[in-house]
Amino acid sequence: MTVEEQYMDALYPEDPVLERVKANIRELGMPEISVAPNYGRLLTLLVNLSGARQVLEIGALGGYSGICLARGLAEGGSLVSLELEEGYAAVAKRHLTEAGFGDRVSYRIGEALDSLAQLEREGAKFDFFFIDADKENYPNYLEWAIRLANPGAVIAADNTLLRGRTVNPDKNGPSVLAVRRFNEQIAQDERLQSAMLPAYDGLALAMVK
Numbered sequence: 001m002t003v004e005e006q007y008m009d010a011l012y013p014e015d016p017v018l019e020r021v022k023a024n025i026r027e028l029g030m031p032e033i034s035v036a037p038n039y040g041r042l043l044t045l046l047v048n049l050s051g052a053r054q055v056l057e058i059g060a061l062g063g064y065s066g067i068c069l070a071r072g073l074a075e076g077g078s079l080v081s082l083e084l085e086e087g088y089a090a091v092a093k094r095h096l097t098e099a100g101f102g103d104r105v106s107y108r109i110g111e112a113l114d115s116l117a118q119l120e121r122e123g124a125k126f127d128f129f130f131i132d133a134d135k136e137n138y139p140n141y142l143e144w145a146i147r148l149a150n151p152g153a154v155i156a157a158d159n160t161l162l163r164g165r166t167v168n169p170d171k172n173g174p175s176v177l178a179v180r181r182f183n184e185q186i187a188q189d190e191r192l193q194s195a196m197l198p199a200y201d202g203l204a205l206a207m208v209k
């Protein structure tokens, strides 16, 4: 975390629920790649501002961002979260339950692309999307989000800078190429209104017109 991010986080009181989630993730030896505290607060704020009732998360890990998203849900709203690893989804479910959202979250385990196709078959539509899984599929996830969006839905995506690799012309691996394509798509797609922030590891925001 940068000094500026640390400064801004220190302005807020500790969040024991989310601190515990981070500690558990560390103890369980899971990857420590949950969103940062202030980033999580932004997710809560965005879900709240958008009035979203149906939220879709792609990439659950231990449920840190899931709790942040669920905290912003409108009355009666719910979160669907897609996760490849069954063990991670179980940890996330436990954390969401401990945070009081157990009855408002459901997990779909397996390849997110399969779960997205299944959600379409079920006629599911969403008001808010948080994309935070494998980078190679970011362009696909964007297309799926647009397909599953209610009018006015918000799309947020993490890691659009890939720790500088996105803007380094010497880096051209599959993740980098996919994220560059995703960034161009989100900036230029006429179905979207969007903006990008260089905060944290890069945050893209869009609204489906």
Ligand SMILES: C[S@@+](CC[C@H](N)C(=O)[O-])C[C@H]1O[C@@H](n2cnc3c(N)ncnc32)[C@H](O)[C@@H]1O
Pocket: 033, 034, 035, 058, 059, 060, 061, 062, 063, 064, 065, 066, 082, 083, 084, 085, 088, 110, 111, 112, 113, 132, 133, 134
């Ligand atoms: C960066 S972590 C998510 C962090 C989480 N959003 C948070 O901030 O608390 C990415 C997650 O995506 C999952 N993932 C990776 N590839 C996936 C795929 N093809 N389908 C579904 N989930 C996937 C990983 O297992 C991992 O848990």
